[in-house]
Amino acid sequence: MRGRKLWRGLRWSGVVQLLLVVVILVLGLKLLSLHQRYGFYFDPLTFVRPLFYFALIGIPIALSWGRYKRSAETKPYTEVLGPLIDSDQEFCLILRPFGADGEVVLPHGLHGASTIEQVIARAARKRLRLKTYALVDQDRRLAPPGPTYMRAPHDQWQSAVHALIRRAHSIVLILPPGQGIRDALKWEIDQITQHNLQTRLTVVLPPYRLYREDFPSAFQDACVIAAALQEFAGSIDDVDPLSVLQVERILHERTQVLKYHRSKPEETAQLRWWFVKGRRGRKNTMRLYRRALEAALATTERELSGLGFSARYPHSLS
Numbered sequence: 001m002r003g004r005k006l007w008r009g010l011r012w013s014g015v016v017q018l019l020l021v022v023v024i025l026v027l028g029l030k031l032l033s034l035h036q037r038y039g040f041y042f043d044p045l046t047f048v049r050p051l052f053y054f055a056l057i058g059i060p061i062a063l064s065w066g067r068y069k070r071s072a073e074t075k076p077y078t079e080v081l082g083p084l085i086d087s088d089q090e091f092c093l094i095l096r097p098f099g100a101d102g103e104v105v106l107p108h109g110l111h112g113a114s115t116i117e118q119v120i121a122r123a124a125r126k127r128l129r130l131k132t133y134a135l136v137d138q139d140r141r142l143a144p145p146g147p148t149y150m151r152a153p154h155d156q157w158q159s160a161v162h163a164l165i166r167r168a169h170s171i172v173l174i175l176p177p178g179q180g181i182r183d184a185l186k187w188e189i190d191q192i193t194q195h196n197l198q199t200r201l202t203v204v205l206p207p208y209r210l211y212r213e214d215f216p217s218a219f220q221d222a223c224v225i226a227a228a229l230q231e232f233a234g235s236i237d238d239v240d241p242l243s244v245l246q247v248e249r250i251l252h253e254r255t256q257v258l259k260y261h262r263s264k265p266e267e268t269a270q271l272r273w274w275f276v277k278g279r280r281g282r283k284n285t286m287r288l289y290r291r292a293l294e295a296a297l298a299t300t301e302r303e304l305s306g307l308g309f310s311a312r313y314p315h316s317l318s
Contacts (some may be wrong), residue, residue: 074136077150077160085167092124093164094134094147095188096174103176104206106286114286118146120172123293128301135160165191166315170200170300177206177214181221186236189228195315198229199269199303202259202296207285223247229260257292261299
């Protein structure tokens with residue numbers, strides 16, 4: 001993971017700049033060596049010193065562009081969940097397969113990279129001032145930066161996710177490359193549809209330009225999930241193949257984010273999606289995701305605007 005994030009952060013331009021710093025430093029030291037051996041009419045130290053300091057500062061900065069920084073040790077869900085559910089704090093929930101934390105890495109405009117979890121957390125905080133939470137495997141003590149993580153034992157994660165789904169303002173489902181629709185994901189979709197929370201769910205696919213081989217399967221999974229969300233109390237296993245085919249024909253082939261939305265709770269939900277337009281390069285990937293996520297999260301708030309707390313979260317105490 002560290003190597004993948006380092007490469008997504010540096011890319012070729014960052015590597016070239018890093019090598020340039022090293023070459024300049026080597027040349028400066030060579031000049032100093034020649035001066036000491038043969039002598040020159042000028043003092044190369046006036047040239048070497050700035051190069052040395054530049055390299056001393058520039059190399060660590062270049063390396064840190066793609067460095068994968070880990071968050072603090074995650075807390076057990078029993079310490080976080082109860083106070084969170086009992087409070088009036090609104091939050092965003094991230095769902096994805098256990099063990100897939102930090103798998104999707106998005107490059108920045110110049111140098112550096114962020115995990116998709118970081119981008120989601122930033123979008124929720126910037127657009128709606130929501131804090132973001134996610135559940136991780138009990139065996140994982142450390143998790144990628146971004147959301148507030150909670151650890152849960154293997155036999156207790158469902159009860160924790162069940163409570164979080166019913167209480168979440170927004171839910172973001174990440175489809176990491178090469179994962180598919182597991183039984184745990186089917187169960188989570190069932191919980192969302194059974195509580196009629198389809199319009200609170202945003203589905204995020206891996207970036208097409210960075211995961212071309214895995215993108216088609218993720219796109220197919222997204223179509224299956226979108227078809228399941230069409231019906232109240234729908235289930236992944238009961239999805240009509242014709243409904244999946246219909247969704248495939250509606251969505252753009254490079255869809256990155258999709259979501260059902262409606263302006264008012266009584267209206268029929270409509271499918272909306274965001275995709276990469278034109279020939280935008282990899283360096284715009286993080287910005288595209290952030291803007292799409294901000295727009296998607298805003299649709300949930302528009303639907304809930306004007307409602308009191310109990311109307312926003314009718315299942316929080318059920």
